[in-house]
Amino acid sequence: MTFGEIFRFEISYQFRHVSTWLLFAFFFLFGFIILRLVTLTDGTYLNAPGTITFFTVFGSAIWVVIGGVIVGDTATRDVQTRMHPLTYTAPVSKFGYLGARFLAALALNSLLLLTLYAGFLGSLYGPGAKTQFVSPFRPDTYLANFAFLALPTSMATTAIQFMVAALSGRAIASYIASISIILFSQFGGTTVRFALEWKTLGGLMDLLGTSIIAEMEGWTPIEKNTRLVLLEGPWLWNRLTWLGIAVSALVYTYFRFQMSHQASSSRRSLFRSRQAAVSSAAQPTHTRIEYTSLINVPDVPRYFSRQTQLHQVLAIAGQSFWSIAKSWTGLTLVAVLALGTGLLATEYMEWLGVPLLARTQEVLNVLTPPLSSYKTHWIIIPLLIIFYAGELIWREREAGLHELSDTTPTPEWVLFIGKFGGLTLIITIWVAFLMLAGIINQLVMGYYQFELDVYVKALFGIQLTNYLLFALLIFVLHVLVNQKYIGHVVAFGAYGFLLFASMLGVEYKLLIYGSDPGWSYSDMSGFDPYSKPWLWFKLYWVSWAVLLAILAILFWVRSKEGGPTARFQRAKHRYSRHKMALFVALAFVVGTGGLLFYNTNVLNVYLTKSDRMALRADYERRYGRYEHAARPVLTHTKLQVEIYPEEQAADIRGTFSLINRSNKAIDSIHLSTIPFNPLEAISFNRPASSVVADDKLGYHIYSLKKPLAPGDSVQMRFVVHIKPTGFSNEGIDASIVANGSHITSDWMPVIGYQANRQIRSVQDRLAYGLPPRAERPSLYDVAARNENQHAELMGFDALVGTSKSQIAVAPGALQRTWTKGDRRYFQYATNAPILNEYAFFSAKYAVQERQWVHRLTGYQYAFQGPERVVKPVIIQIFYHPSHAGNVARMMKSAQASLAYYTQEFGAYPYTHFRVLERPGHGRGMHAEPMTIDYQEGYSLMNPQPGGLDLPYHIMAHEVAHQWWGLYLAPAAVEGAGLLVESLATYSAMQVVEETLGREHLLRYLSQMRQEYKVPRSRAAPPLLRSNNSFLNYRKGPFALYALRNYIGKKRVNDALRQLLRTYTPAHPLPTTLDFYRELQAVTPDSLHYLLHDLFATNTFWDLKTEQATAKQTKTGAWQVTLTVDARKMRVDSMGRETNVPMNDWIEIGVFAPAKNGQKTGLPIYLQKKRIRFGKQRITVMVPDKLIQVGPIQAGIDPNHLLIDYEMNDNMKALTFER
Secondary structure (H helix, E strand, O other): OOHHHHHHHHHHHHHOOHHHHHHHHHHHHHHHHHHHHOOOOOOOOOOOHHHHHHHHHHHHHHHHHHOHHHHHHHHHHHHHOOOHHHHOOOOOOHHHHHHHHHHHHHHHHHHHHHHHHHHHHHHHHOOOOOHHHOOOOOHHHHHHHHHHHHHHHHHHHHHHHHHHHHHHOOOHHHHHHHHHHHHHHHHHHHHHHHHOOOHHHHHHHOOOOHHHHHHHOOOOHHHHHHOOOOOOHHHHHHHHHHHHHHHHHHHHHHHHOOOOOOOOOOOOOOOHHHHHHHHHHHOOOOOOOOOOOOOOOOOOOOOOOHHHHHHHHHHHHHHHHHHHHOOOOOOHHHHHHHHHHHHOHHHHOEEOOEEEOOOHHHHHHHHOOOOOOOOOHHHHHHHHHHHHHHHHHOHHHHHOOHHHHOOOOOOHHHHHHHHHHHHHHHHHHHHHHHHHHHHHHHHHOOOOOOOHHHHHHHHHHHHHHHHHHHHHHHHHHHHHHOOHHHHHHHHHHHHHHHHHOOOOOOOOOOOOOOOOOOOOOEOOOEOOOOHHHHHHHHHHHHHHHHHHHHHHHHOOOOOOOOOHHHHHHHHHHHHHHHHHHHHHHHHHHHHHHHHHHHHHHHHOOOOOHHHHHHHHHHHHHHHHHHOOOOOOEEEEEEEEEEEEHHHOEEEEEEEEEEEOOOOOOEEEEEEEOOOOOOOEEEEEOOOEEEEEEEOOOOEEEEEEEEEEOOOOEEEEEEEEEEOOOOOEOOEOOOOOOOOOEEEEHHHOOEEOOOHHHOOOOHHHHHHOOOOOOOOOOOOOOOHHHHOOHHHOEEEEEEEEEEEOOOEEEOOOEEEEEEEEOOEEEEEEEOOOOEEOOOEEEEEOOEEEEEEEOOEOOOOOOHHHOOOOEOOOEEEEEEEOOOOOOOHHHHHHHHHHHHHHHHHHHOOOOOOEEEEEEEOOOOOOEEEEOOEEEEEHHHHOEOOOOOOOOHHHHHHHHHHHOOOEOOOEOOOOOOOHHHHHHHHHHHHHHHHHHHHHOHHHHHHHHHHHHHHHHOOOOOOOOOHHHOOOHHHHHHHHHHHHHHHHHHHOHHHHHHHHHHHHHHOOOOOOOOOHHHHHHHHHHHOOHHHHHHHHHHHHOOEEEEEEEEEEEEEEOOOOOEEEEEEEEEEEEEEOOOOOEEEOOOEEEEEEEEEOOOOOOOOOOOEEEEEEEEEEOEEEEEEEEEOHHHHOOOOOEEEEOOOOOOOOOOOOOOEEEOEEEO
């Protein structure tokens, strides 16, 4: 046969198989559906080059795993069908034999990826397309992505898959190669690139193009809409590297492949399985039997008891186990991955550069991802389950032994359970590897409190159950499909459905096999309250699994049973033997399913994402007309709260004091409540009647018999019951738990229409028939400044009861506490008004308490009177007894922060300041009046001596919110985040510098700038109008820090202090324009340009030192000459860049050699110079005695004060001239 004949045969052969067409259908549907489901929010089009690139990479990742089906069959079919003795002796060269088959596999795989683009086009231009989000057709978009992304990926992957399959003689080898490619390229590359910071090597390892996706994060909307992926720079070297790998794999295959079969081989090799496969296939099927004499064979009694069947199950399970365990990937791959996970703990057990304590609850987060998660390297386990389940089902048939084994007097259930039992043993060992990885992780991190009972419950109780349910599903699919490759395709499709069910619009967990509402473990609350819903869902799915297993047993294939009709006849014949088990399993499915339905749909309301969006749209349509209706102001809240931790319940009785501060009478009171959570016992101290009681949307209107006149008041009483009734599709509300209850003010009714419930996305508003609306009101919207409901202050007192063993905490000073029976009560009252945002806590707390006193030398809040002495503040930290590690630094940070902020901005208005821990894995904190709460993840941070003390800074940031956000509450318009998060972060930076030193502040700034190294788009509004959290948390503080270094700390703090004094809680609320005016007042005229660049426009600098030389003068001083290139540009919200003329003051620095691992040493020379646009030479003079200390660095803007995305080219090592 010629090369062309073999190629044409392979193509036609594959197209005659249903599995091939299923693969094409899968990729077409994937491309079609994914673009129909995606929502774009940054002004990019659905067919923009950036969008197509993203989904090309995503689709290629799926193809890498599935594409092995074609390659494995093409490379090994002759060996698997035992035709190799004929084909190897046929008149065909090795090059023709291998080359034609590889080229056919490559062509088919490339066509599969082309089908992805066909799906894209069908989605974009087919019926029901979102034409308003589609730009004009550009064929180069698809050609560039296919040529530079998909096709090289197909080439490299197919070559590697073909190599391992052809040399091993096993189709499964191509699947293992697929998994190995994903692990090496994606997870390995990510580890190398980010954890080990070998960015060049990590970029070369990226086969799929995820590094391009990361780079695209920095593209502007215009770039995403127009810029193509091209073969240039690092990406060119990446493609050449993988092309080289592909060619090397093919050359190796050519020289290693032998068109012959060997009887045996003692040499241990990765590919020795092919020799075994060829050898076993070459054994003769008939042997000559010589009869010598008759012998008497004794009668052996035959027993077919349950005990015999049990022995058969164990024997089959053992054979199945060892068939996987002895393969080079069966145990080794997961073991190596687990070992690496443990040994590399220091690389990922950190947060923002701070090591984490390897508590069991944190380690379990790494080891127990949901089965529906694809962003984890443990995706290898379900993929291996898919491969090995198919291998076990087809083991005898591929070995040619099925006609013998299927005729043995062994029941079908024995065969099924035996094979599944073997896989169960393998999965159990894999899970044991996970446990070992966790323990190694803890040892590496120096944590020796091993909670083996928690490991066993989480890994062998929860995670193993998930894996086994999945494995049984794959077993059943292979049995029912009864074609190995189609079975693999169907199995991958089923797994894909589990991964992307929510994206496909399937959210009901009773329809997603093996799913559950999720679980979590914490030191404070253990597995509660998640264990009960999880258990019921698993009982439901175990019932389904048993039912499916019986179905598989009924359709189990033995010998040659023919087509579907024959299989149905055989199933009917077997039915009578399994009828009782089938009905019992079905009864359990119906029973548990009915119970779950009752909980999720009767006791609770089941809502999909689209349902929730529709409710928000209805809320706006029906009640949006009341958005600006006059409403009374909440002036005082009085609550009686009874918390029952063991019952996960609470009763709240409250009284709101309301006053009409408008200039007209109010005839009705509007209330917003939690949807589907009806209020009870609403009453007023004056006649009123209910006009609207919409529990579904959470809106109520009460008409007052006598309108509330201006200045008049009314009291409203209400009752709130918090008691989970069963559990919902999402699980169970965790507000109240046995230890660590956290009840927020969200449970209380709110006065008036709530605009924050409205849909914000332009695309979603269009989809639900709502008119366009800005995400936030304009900065220049005067009316919006009068909407101050979120900034209204009120008095507050509360009586809180809880279990006798717990401490209950609420805002205010503790007035008294007492015990009554098995209940403990706490009475709280505030000494100053607070915002209407608060929470109640109840747990078995340990408490650390300090009294802080400070004498003012600066300003005070206006409402505190003229006295100059601040009242003592009681600082209390409530924490879980075993989480005391950061308590001391939290206390120091709180004291230092109160001292600094009081001195610079005004007195803290309350008598108490509390910090409370609650269950959860979050690392940040949340500020409320008088209170800061944090989840257990914060207590995991374990700063090292000489390292970044991030917990200290986070605490200082949250304390700052008592001034920025809780006292100075800005108008809810554009830029509000600058007055809240940016000012809090900047203030915390001052505390860190004052208490921990400038070096520590620089260390913090360096870490925060690391996020700028992650590509981010320059397209953004100016800081004065920004709603972006990254800009508020990063760019805003950096801008303030830069301004401080230009005009001085005192001037910036004077502006902040004046802002607080001017805009005490009153109308109108402050905006960033007011803040900008205060900064203008303290900024010298010569630097107004900088203030404008930093805040009023979205300005960037591109500063680069190209050359740095030093020459000693006759006087002994050194003349340092720098060649720099400087650019300044402004970028609009779509990414259009405009160069701006420069005559800016920018720092020029010369630095001594670095010491103690620092990047730069102490400054020898640091002065600001006028810098113009473009290339220029700058000369400075440095004294002789300071420059004779070793290697010197010099450059422009060495402290990175200005916003420069490329910060690594600012400095150069000095070259000394004679």
